Amino acid sequence: MVLVPGGEFTMASDRSMLAGEERPAHRVAVGSFAIGRHEVTFTDYARFATATGRPIPGDQGWGRGDRPVINVSWHDAQAYVEWLSRVTGKRYRLPTEAEWEYAAQPVPRASIGGDTSWLGTGPTASIAAATGMADKAPRSAVSRPIRSVCTIPRAM
Secondary structure (H helix, E strand, C coil): CEEECCEEEEECCCCCCCCHHHCCCEEEEECCEEECCCCCEHHHHHHHHHHHCCCCCCCCCCCCCCCECCCCCHHHHHHHHHHHHHHHCCCCCCCCHHHHHHHCCCCCHHHCCCCCCCCCCCCCHHHHHHHCCHHHCCCCCCCCCHHHHCCCCCCC
16 A cells, blocks of 8 residues: 545546546545555456455456556445455555546646655556556557566555
């Protein structure tokens, strides 16, 4: 987990191709919060699925292991963080939509003081652009193991 300093950002967009709930663009303030340094991997999720009797989601042929888990619902993710909280004795929760979007914003690293290791580790294309990864894989590329994309050591 890493601490993301609070701040303001523009959430949503005025682009006409987005769904109505994604418009209009508006300023949102978020307080400081902690978020996982990396996405939950298939390996992480398999521990939960095995312990709780849930099915392990399909990987669409992309591979498992240290790749980010896919094909889980919000309810599955909520059950995962509740289970993780129970087994670790620490409190985990899903980020709010605003926190998730804020953490994924491309921000100039020089404009933020303190720990900026959380920048560039999220799942969106904007992060790929911010970290220089956008030009290293075509849009049709499959997922990659977390360690092959990010040099920051795993937190879990």
